[in-house]
Amino acid sequence: MQNATIYCRDLTKRFGNLIAVDRISFELAGGICALLGPNGAGKSTLLKLLTGLLRPDEGTIRIGSADVSQHWVDAKRMIGVVPEDLGLLDSLTIKEHLELSGRVYGLDKDQIRYRTESLVQTLGLREALNTFLNKCSHGTRKKTALALALLHNPYVLLLDEPFEGADPVSAKAIQHLFTSMSQRGATIFFVAHSLSLVTQVASQAIMMHRGRLVWHSPLSALSRPLGDMYFDLVEAPGVEALHWLDCSRS
Amino acid sequence: MARLFAILKFIRLAVSRELKTFESIKFNNFFLFVALMVYASLKSGLEPQSAEPLLMLLGLLVLFPISSDPLAKIPPSRLSLWPIGGRERILLRIVSLGLSPVVWITVLLMWRKAGLTQALTFLALAVIVQCLVVLANRLAIRGPRYNVMHYVPPFPGILGELIRNSLREMLTILDTYLAALFSVGGIAYRLLSPRPNATAFPVLSALVALALSTYAQSLFGLEFGSGITRYRLLPLRGWQILLAKDIAFLSVLTVLVAPLDLGAGLTSGVAALALGHRSTIFSRLEQRRWRFATGRVFMGVVQMAACFGLALGERSTGPAMLVFAASAWVGSLLWYGRAWERKND
Secondary structure, rough: OOOHEEEEEEEEEOOOOEEEEEEEEEEEEOOEEEOOOOOOOOOHHHHHHHHHHOOOOOEEEOOEEEEEOOOOOHHHHHHHEEEOOOOOHHHHHHHHHHHHHHHOOOOOHHHHHHHHHHHHHOOOOOOOOOOOEEOOOOOHHHHHHHHHHHHHOEEEEEEEEOHHHHHHHHHHHHHHHHHHHHHHHEEEEEEOOOOOHHHEEEEOEEEEOOOEEEEEEEEEHHHHHHHHHHHHHOOOOOOOOHOOOOOOOO | HHHHHHHHHHHHHHHHHHHHOOOHHHHHHHHHHHHHHHHHHHHHOOHHHHHHHHHHHHHHOOOOHHOOOHHHHHHHHHHOOOOOHHHHHHHHHHHHHHHHHHHHHHHHHHHHHHHHHHHHHHHHHHHHHHHHHHHHHHHHHHOOHHHHHHHHHOOOOOOHHHHHHHHHOOOOOOHHHHHHHHHHHHHHHHHHOOOOOOOOHHHHHHHHHHHHOHHHOOOOOOOOOOOHHHHHHHHOOOHHHHHHHHHHHHHHHHHHHOOHHHHHHHHHHHHHHHHHHHHHHHHHOOOOOOOOOOEEEEHHHHHHHHHHHHHHHHHHHHHHHHHHHHHHHHHHHHHHHHHHHHOOO
């Protein structure tokens, strides 16, 4: 499926003197790929570049055949996004968000109704359907953002920590969803911090560190366990300085 | 009590820091207008009697605690985590009013103009309104059907829900209620006065538009962060997103000026929007719910001149002035819509 590809070449983004994304190149055509790296590696920045929320200083991004910089409306029609801040409007209810999204992406009333019903059922949003988003829990907001990303049946899914804040039932549902979509040819690219979840869900992974792409590999082809390769790059800090955290207080 | 003092100390520090920075020097166009009226009167050696009703109106609206709520410096999620009881919370809310410079300025002005009794009455009213607002918030949480936002009607078309969202946003800005007060006042004058002066209505319509004009400088002011992200993710052109905002603004304006002078009101309104698009796109003017909107002084002066000038011009030249203002608005919509698309960071 040609539209379900992500292509980027020499992608660079600077914030003042900081190079947040440093000449990153990769191509994804189908499958589920996890983006890994420590905090500050540039993962969210890379995701924002792919979604068009940020403009790159150098490099090219294509979603399918659409150059994200030139044909960004076409590119946006092909992608579903769960951004870092969820991208929700506090003055709309969950149902109204889905209605908004459906209309903007050109779905007819029946399609909106049918797809809303199935998303609400799958993601467990029924009880909060008519609640304003600023009154919803973080988990519900996250599920709403996911529903918005899926409603228009995108070719490419770009998600910033989709499992964060999800209860076990929802996490399982999201996992099945990803598997089902990738089997039908979609490309799923998500940021994650849980290595165990990544090994369960993803078929390939990209590791970033200090803005650079360190490696990109199918998980089955890794020479060592994912956790070992992760901690090669990032040293876990010791907790000796927090010795005063002691339940037997004086 | 030690906990309360610690919290109040922090609030005092936050308020004083805000006063020291230019962040506190933001203006609402209507406040600017009243200030100019008072200045002009004083300069000409007269008592600013024409400004007094407007000052009283502002004093009434300032009663809304969130227009001057220092407690808002603390994120609600943080405040709710602290081990302070219900009575302490109420006491904190009331005492924190004392740290608001707006409340003190209003009380002192009222004391000077109307006497100590009226000033203390105002202070008591401020405390009562604080309590009512807290009760109203709790009611809205426990009984969603009491939340009036649910009753804002949907609009047709692909921008329909965006327009509804923007309408709801406008209903959480005090400027809308100020404009509504002018409209109601004008309707009362039309209906109750034995011989209403026809020249008053274009001016009243211009006042309504002026009351809303500061918000026109910051149409995304309540949505920085998550809301803006959603707009940027939608496959819509910049002009479409601005148009949704403008339709909401013009809908509110039309309802308020239709009983007064529709032509003059719409002329002022589209002019305010055309001028405000620049600030909307390029200035990060964050707004807070249940407060007056704040904007740039220079733009406010220009909007003020346009609102009154064009409204009065519409009265003498007819629809030509509305056509001119509407043309400027369309041009501004397309120009700043493109700017929105280019401004990707």
